[in-house]
Amino acid sequence: MREAVEGTTAVAEAKRVEVATESGLRYVDIVVGGGDAPKNGYLLAADVVATVVGDGDEARSHPSHWFPYDPVGDP
Secondary structure (H helix, E strand, O other), rough: OOOOOOOOEEOHHOOOOOOOOOOOEEOOOOOOOOOOOOOOEEEEEEEEEEOOOOOOOOEEEOOOOOEOOOOOOOO
């Protein structure tokens, strides 16, 4: 497993952009990783903070959420 910590930066709140996928998933990157761009089939990890609309409670997933990189589909 390779971690690309060098070059990882927080995204300023004013520059955060909400992305909506075809499935209805909406997300905002608050930290952007360093290193090379992932290639199809790479296994990625993400720390996820989920907020249910109308609820207001946040839940952080533990451990990191792992998924294969697919540039066409949703994670």
